[in-house]
Each structure stands twice: as C-alpha cells, then as structure tokens.
Amino acid sequence: MSSGRRSRLPARSDGIGAHWVLLSAVMLTLGLALAIQGYINHPVDSDAPPGSARASNAGNTPGAVLEGGPIVDPRGEGVRTTAPSADSVALTFNNGPDPMWTPRILDTLREHRVHATFFVTGSAAVRHPELIRRMFAEGHEIGIQTLTNSDLAAVPDWRRQLEIRGAQKVITGITGHSPTLLRPPASYDNAALTQVQWSFMDTAADDGYLTVLSSHDSADNVRPGAEVIADRLTMQEAAGEVVLMHDGGGNRSQTVAALDAALEGASDPGHRFTTVGGSIGVDSSRPASTADTVTGNAFVWGIRITEAVVVAISWALVAAGVLTLLRAVLVMVVAARHKRAERLGREAERDRGWFEQPMRKEILEPASVIVPAYNESAGIEAAVRSIAASHHPVEVIVVDDGSTDGTADIVESLGLPGVVVIRKQNGGKPSALNAGIAAANHELVVMVDGDTVFEPDTVHLLLQRFADPKVGAISGNTKIANRGGILGAWQHIEYVVGFNLDRRLFDVAECMPTVPGAIGAFRREALDRVGGVSDDTLAEDTDLTMALSRDGWRVVYEDEALAWTEAPATLGALWKQRYRWCYGTLQAMWKHRGAMAQSGSAGKLGRRGIGYLMVFQVLLPLFAPVVDVFAIYGLVFLDPLRIAVVWTLFLLIQLVMAGYAFKLDREPMHALWTLPLQQFVYRQLMYLVVIQSVVTAFTGVRLRWHRMERYGSLRVPQAAQERS
Template structure:
C-alpha cells in the first residue's frame, strides 16, 4: 500500500520533478467544449434571420449604368467584359423562386410544377440550402435550375468585394454539397427590374460577372409577398400581349400558401394560352447553367453539409439538455426550499431532542499527511471542546514533521499514531483500531472545530437508529473571490442539500471535514474503504444500505481551508467528482435490492446522480444559450430567461444563508460565480466522465495549505484529561 501511494505521488510529477500543469489535464475537455460551442455557433449562423426580398432602398443615381442595361432584358451578362442583356421570346415563361428552400413550401411548389410538367429556377440562399440539401438535390434531379442568392441575404450594394466573394463562395459550397454541381446563375437580394439598376448595384453586377456569373433579375413581379390573394398574384404574374417573362415568386420567407394555390391555377391557365414553362437555359436555348463537381471541391461541399447537419443535431441535443437542466434546477430548488424548511423547523422547535443526551467521551480521528502548517490550529481547536474527547492524530507518512509538531505540543489527551503513507482510508482505519470509545468523530487535518462542535455533532446518537452524522462544514478563508464563491457553494449547495437529503433519508456524503459515526456501524460495513477516491461518500452510502439513519447536525460547525487557486480547486473537485461517480457505480446494486439498501438505491442514487452529476454537467448550457441568444436572438427573451434562473438561484442562496445565519454580503458575487464557476465545474465533470469511460485512474493530489484557519477568536483552551498522553507508532 505504501509503495502504491508513493507511485501515485510520483505520477503527478513531470520528469523534471515539478508538478504537472493543470492545462494538460484540461486539454480534452476543453476541446470537447470548444467543439460544442463551434457547432452551436455554426447552427446559429446558418439559422440567422433572412429578411424579405421586398425591402425598399433609397433612390440612387444611375449615371454609370449603360442605357442598354436599363432598357434591356432581365438576364444581364457582364462576363469577360461584356455588357449585354437578354429577353425571353414570346410565350416563354421562366418562373423563379427566391429565398428557399423551405421545408414546408418548397416541396409543395415542386409537387405543383411536377404535376403540370413545368420547370423553374430556384435562387437559393446558402443558409437554407445548407439546412435542407435534399430539397436542392430534388430540384436538380427534377430538371429545375438553381442559382445563387448569396449565403445569408445581405444587400451587396453596401458590401466589400471580400464580403461579396465570401457570400458567393459559401452559397456555391452549399449547393455543391447538396447536389454535386456548380451554377453560373445569380440573383442579388433586393433586386428588381433591370431599369431599377443604379450606380450602387451596377458595379456589383459588373464584379459578379467578372467572377463568371450571369445576373438574373425579373421583369414580372407576382408580389406574392404582399399576400393579397390568389387572384391578385395570378394577375401580377401574367405577362401582357403574349410576351415572354421572368416571373418573381417566393418559396420561402413566410406562409406561401397563396403562392402554391396561385401556381396550381396559373400553370394550366397559361399552358392553355400556348406558354411554355422552362428553366432559364432551356428558354434561352443555351447550355445548362449547371456544371458537375468532383474531387476535392465536392468533398468540401459534402463536408460542409455534414457539419451543418451535425450542428443541427448537436444543437437539438443541447436544447433537450437545456430543458432537462431547467427542469432539474426547478425540481431541486423546490425540494430544497420545502424540505430544508421542514428540517429547520423540526430541529429548532422547542423541546426537540434526538433522544437522551450523549455525554460519554468520544474519539476524534485526525488523519494527517504533510499538515505542518495546519495541524497545530486543528489540535488546539479540539482542546477547547465542550465535550470530553480523546484525539488521535494519524500521521500518514508525512515528510514535513507533522507528527513532531503534535508531539511537541505535549497535550495530555492527544495521541499520535504513525504509519507509512497508505492513504486516508487506511489512516482512518488505523485510527479506528486505536480508538477507545464507541462514537468516532472524523475531521481533516486542515479543519478547526468550535468549542461546541463535537457536542452538537454527537447528540443525534441519542437515537439508536442513527449510524452517522454530517456536520456543518464552512469555508474559513472566504476573503478572496474564489473563497467567497466556495463559501456560497458550501452554504447553498452542500448544507441546504444536506437538510433536504436528511428529510428524504438519503444523504450521500458525510463531509470529511466534520462527521461522526457509531463505531458498531462502521465495523458492520467493514470500515473505511479505498475502493473509491471519495471515501466519505462511499462509507455514507454503505451506511444507508446497512439500514442506518444518516442525519445532519446544523450546529456542529467546522471551519475548513478551501483551495485558494483555480488549480487547487480543480484538483479537489476533480477528485470529488470522479470519486462520487465511483461510489455510485460501486453501490449500483442497491437499485435492485430490497430493504433499506433498495430504498436508498431507488431514492438516493437517482437523486445523487441527477443533482450531483447530471445537473452540474448540463448547467453551463444556461450560459451557452445566453451567448447564443445574444448573438442570434431572441435577445430580450434570452436575457429575461437567464436572469430568471439567476433570480431563482439567488432566492435559494439567500434562504440558505438565512438558515445558516450568515450575512448576505457574499451573494453580491453570485452572478459572476454562476458564469465562471459553472464552467469550471462543467470541465471538471466532463473530464471525470472521460476518465471513467476510458478506464483511467485518477491520482490523489495533496492540496497546499496555508494554515490560516483558527478556532473562534479568544476561545479558551480547555484541557480535558480523558487520556493518559501516550504516543503510539
């Protein structure tokens, strides 16, 4: 055992003897987090709002636009320096549909076109083509042409050439990924007739032509976006005197029911008048606008479509996770508020007692490994105890003189037991073997007790059904921001939880800093186990399964030194999280067992799993969707929802602080804690999951202590000569 512990400590050091840095351990969880955020941002981008095509632009001069363009047709060709335009011959109609594909209306439009043996041109946006690639493929497969309508529908007249290039290339990438083609057709957003070309839009048309695209506007606007009725749409779409026309319609951007109905009437009506409905190149007698794509360009397009689909699926899962965490947060807070109030009223009512007063001496076990900075304060706080005690300090192979410090204090009721380094569970079992009394109090070597702590901690043993008692652990070094955050967590997340779990009779953890056990109960479950890294959670669950009650003593206060750096906090919570998962897995058979074990398994294990593993893992989604909502909307609803969750948490925190009789000042930092602290706990849990799933073994890491926590100010030292002052080794 000793050699294994030494190997554990060695494994935590780099080849040069220095400690391994936390960022190396953060790498995989951070990569997962970044990947999830990237998928969410991608989803937000391709789902960004597309404005309607009927926006009215302020008038601009047209001095630089050639007359033959203004007076020409709706097909404008500026490729290779050309300045030409084309019209359709009589009785030729090209139906064009903008802003799609839409999952509801585009299939209906395609169905009507297929029924009447008509072809059309669909000017698709990159965002919609990326989301619904199957519809783009159907368009091409059924003989229709597709054209570019930019990626996310900006007015190109006010964009840089770099932005224009990006809009075209991304739109083309989406079409390639969807249908395996490139297209040479382009329609600018917010375009109208050729005679509406002005000095802002014409340079864009020339530039796009230099990139190999033909610009297609229209000369007949159905104005279906006005939703003025089927008859009006048909009237607007009908050319005069048998002329050919390019007709503008929409298959996306809102409810297109009237467009579909009008189309179903318009097509046969115009066909009876001798009109043909072709795609653009058919109507012009030109080569197809589509070019097959192969090789690397096709792979890029397919990869893009895959990523967008993955982003949608992942985001869908995250939305489900957000709903789950929302339900868990509400459920947990309702339970905590109700049951913690019940607990407080029960233990504070006049005349309440657990049973006959417990006055017999108890054994206090203090496992210590390199606690030279803290151990004297710890032991002296015990000397002020109002309850008769013996103190056994188990030095677990310390190299800093911890044992010598205790021995040099010369206190008559304190013993030191030395052993080679074997870990905390072994140290506690060694202390148990040396203990004289039937009630065993356990505390950490960096913790101090108040004079009343032991007395308050052991009173519940007046009830013979009680096998273990959890005390009220508090953060002593709360002056720093990270200390204040842990203080909030201890008061709200631990002590309020313990009140709730006490009432539900499924408390998951007796804190290592302050807990007490009935000796017979410990012996029945085999003592402290080193099967997990959370020996306190492990032993508590074993107590429940053996039929013992585990209760919370709110007045048994202990002051512990919390980690003072992110690295130390990370190390501690990583061990706690992984150890809790190990304990849940170890005691999983309680789910199917009968008796007290089954009750704990079917009540306690699910609650512990939900509140201590699942909820913290999903909690950062609240902040992730805050960022998402601020970027992509709806902004106001997102902000209200986030502050609503914060308000609920603040109410619970304030209630917890009032129950613990703590000042509310630290809660000022709670909003920042919720943003930053949640992310740290998320990464801790994520890495714990990864460690568990990959079969990794987490090593014990000793936290650096400063020894700044002392007992209550000016508390007198009371020597209680219970023991004869021997040291054992």
C-alpha cells in the same frame, strides 16, 4: 478532507493535458457548429447608410446592363444581355423552398404541365432537400439566390463569394447537377441594379453563372389579391418577359391561387409559360463531377449536423433549466421540513409522514475523536485544543502520519489531558484513520481533519442522532473559517448552500453520499462491519459513507454540530482540492455503482444519492461550458434581451436558494453580493474541475494525492479557550 500522501500510487502524470485537448476540441467543434448555424439562419439584412453602394446605381455598372434585357451574361469579353422570346413568359420564383407553399406551387405547375425556374436559398434547400429533388425530377430549373439571402450591400467581398459557392455546393450535393443561373437577393429590374449587385454578378460570372433579373413584377410579395396577381401574369405585354414571383418568405396563398387562375386561362398560343432556359434556348444546369458531388454532399451534411447539434443543445438547455428549477424547489421544500423536524426534536420518517418520535434519548457516553495529521503544524494546536475543550467527554487520538514539520511534537507539547499521539510511517489518510480506530477505546468515533476546529458543544450535538440505533454515521455542518476575500466568500456560499440544502435533502431521502472528513461521527460496529476506511479511492469519506449505506446503516445530518475549517486561499490550491475531491467522488460512485440495482438503504443510495450526484455534480457541470458558449451565440445571433432575461432568472434562482440556505443557517447575508460574480469565475473553475476529473478517469490515469496548503488562520473558539 485532511491532506496525507498515498504512497502506493505510482508517480505518473495526472493526464492534465488530455482534458485540455479534449475540451478545446469539443469547444472548437461546438463553436464552429454554432457559428455555422448563426451564419445560415441569421443573415445580415440591414439597410446600408446613405451614400453607400446601395443608394446608387451609377459608377461601374455598364450602361448595356442598365438598359438591356433581364438575362445578363458577363462571362468572357464584354457584357451581353437578352430577354425571353416574344412568345415566352419565363416564370421565376424567389425565396424558396418553403415547406408549405412550394409543394402547392409545384402541384399547380404539374397540373397545368408548365415548368418554371426556382431561385432557391441554400439554407432553405438544406432544410427541405426533398423539394429540391422534386423540382429537379419534374423538370423545373433550379437557380441560386445565395446561401442565406443576405443583403449583399451589408457584407464583405469574402462573404459574397461564400454566398455563391455555398449555395452552389448545396444544390450540387442534393441533385448532382451544378446550377448556372443566379439571381442576387433584393434584385428586380436592370435599372435598379446597384454597384454592389453588379459587382456580385460580375464576380459570379467567373464561376460560369448567368444572372437572371426580372422585367415584370407580379407584386405577389405585397399580396394585392389573387385576381390582381393573375391579371399581371396574363397581360398580353407580359410576353417576352421574366416574371418575378415568390414561393417563400411569407404567406403565398394568393400566389398559388393567382398562378392556378393564370395558367387555367392561358389559351393564347403566343403566350407560353416556360423556364428561363426554355425561353432563350439554353441548358441551365450541367452534371457535376464526382468530386463536386461528394464535396456538395459533405457541405450539406455538415450544415445538417450542425443544425442537429444546435437543436439538441436547445432541448438540453430546456431540460437543464427545468432540472435546475425543480431542484431549487425540491431542496428548499425538503430543507424547510427538515429544519422544522429538527426544531421540534423529531426524526424524519419516509413512509409515514415526516415525524416519528416526539423526543430523543440524550447520548452521554464518551467518544473517541480521531485526528489524522500529515504536516499540520499550522493548525493542529487550534484543532486539538478546541476538541479537548468539548463539553462532551472525549478522548483525542492524533495520528501523525509521518509528518516532517513537527506536528506530533506540537501536540505533545500542549500537555492536554485525554490527548494521545500515535506516530506512524506515512501511509495515507485511510491508514491513519484505521490506526486511530484500532486505538479507540469507545464505541462512538468522531473523525475530524487536522485543519478543523470545533465549538465546545459540537461533539455532544453531533452524537445525539445515535439515539436511533439504525443510524451508523452522522454528518456535521462544516463552515469556512477564512471566508474573507471574494474567493473565501464564494466557498462560504458553496458550503452553506451545500450543507443546508443538499444534505438536508439527502437526510430526508435516506441517501447521504458523504460524511465529510472535517466532521463525522460513526459507530464502531458499523466501521468494523465495512472493514474500516478503504484506500480504494481519493475520496475516502465518500467511499466509507456509501459502504455504510450499502451495509444497511442510516446516515444522517446534524446541522447544529459546527466545525470550522480552512478553505484554499488561492485558485491553484482550490483547483487541486476540488480536482481530488471530484476525482475521488467519481471513483466512489463507480465502486458502488452496484447500489443502483439493490434494494433497501443500498437502493436508496444508488438510485437517489448516486443518481443525484451524477446529474447535478457530473452531467450538468459537464454541460456548463456548452451553456456559456450558447449564451454567447444567443447574444450575437439571437435576441440579446431574451438571453439576458434567461440569465437573470437563473441568477435569481441561485440567489433565492442561497438566501434561504443562509437563513436556515443563521448566516449574515452580506456575502451574497459576490454571487453574481461567482457565475463568471468560480462556476467555470468548478466545471473545468469536473471535466478534468472525468477525462482523467476515462483515460485510466490514477491521480496523485495533492496536499493542501495550510495558512494558520484557524482560531480556538473563545469558549473552548476558557475551558482549556
């Protein structure tokens, strides 16, 4: 699209800061949600190296603890330990709640009217709060086993604190009571305590926690058989013990069966199964304050919300992947048929197969070529010479839209026959095009930007699709002239893929959304019926194309009609160009949103063309930052190999699409080596452009026209030089 100024637009800020603020807020929130879920669901569980605190129980651990009872009270001065009374067996369960096994254990305990102590993991409690409420309602004790059941020897002090307080907030938020019992992960009896575990217990005592170890291991975690586990529970010497069992962490069917058998056979009155608190005569929980309950609820809901966010993102990623794959298959299949139809010289027909007419009448009537120009001195000579040298009879109308760099003087100095210069005050590209249309002498009109050169046969090839009287506009095939360097190569890939896949799809589906400003042909009648070129949007070419489709005209694509244009050579220039294009496209989509509910060609444009743009050029790019952040999350918290495989498959899809498009366009493949790098820079730039455009649109700020830089890289094709 050629650069001209829109004098009517107010010189206001483009709202550039708003999109950055919004994007930063969204990404910060998303990053926080993923970090929380990564922390909650993927705890550290690695063995510490030899010589670490894990390997030794000596040092700071008091001897009274190492040799004392399983219930340790480091609160206050000194350390006290105790054990259940001689007639009591304190039943304790670790690693829950589990949605399958915890309810069965609770059912068994209720059947035998026995209470137990459950040391729960905070993250599991958040996922199954109904089980925590049931435990509390049925009179069981609830202690904490940290937030994520992480290996304490492998985490820093700050995380140990978070593990305790996080789990406490979860239980408080769910039950309204604060637990006072604590069991460190991977702890068993006193003699096996490590320095880290003792430090953890000592620190927790400052928050009022009583630590409960075990003195009798049921060994249910190794699943030796229900009978063996039941025997361990009913041994006479088990009285006065804290028994370790598990309601989570694996298949606990043997635990359920053994518990039922043990409780069924527990007839000895001196062998009473009870809770930890019941075995020593203390209350193991206290009502929480209103503030603590509110804070706990907020903590629980925060974790739930972040989990919901991650689940939603996961499903959205699946949907995006499916859409990407379906699009790749669809555009390549349709492009192949479109290319075959072109090769056979036939037109696509929607209702009865793909081909309708075996031959097309050759279009020989002259055409008017309109070149709107604002400060195009760098490339206007090459553009005009190439058009004037066309094999097809043309008149060339250069509309100088108030240039200040002598653009009109350069054209007039060429002295080329059939070239007319119109000078006018600056009014923007639409006004320049309309001035050219008014001055045109022919029924067929070609519009071309001032930074574009044609091949000698471009105009003739472009006009041939007008053999179909239903065709009102034709898109040509735009190519990048300055494709040297990695930025030029990236844009070259984008143009080749876009024109050779997407436009072929639009042609077959009869929903072409854009005839590009660089090369497009129109019937004068069609232009008159829609009122010429509108200045309602910054994408006047898209606006005009959609208006023609809604008026009942077919808009088609001619891949053999080549136009060479200059692409932005810097990231800043590229940003400005794509920002204007994207913003203008959004304006055009909104302006023509009524086509979604129409029938005929308008309905095809609305439901197919605008729908396609909305999904693949707006929604998926808006979702792209989430994909990148989730990929980082996956590398850190999930399986890096799986993430690498997914990314490689995505890249392969892109390579296959690009390779096929290059083959259709007979382009050399060497530029495709830059495609993997495109995923790390160019892709991010494009989705940031979409984000900025959407935010600008929603904030109601009207974007100013950004004039493109010209580099003078265009050259008149050799054949055109010989003719001129």
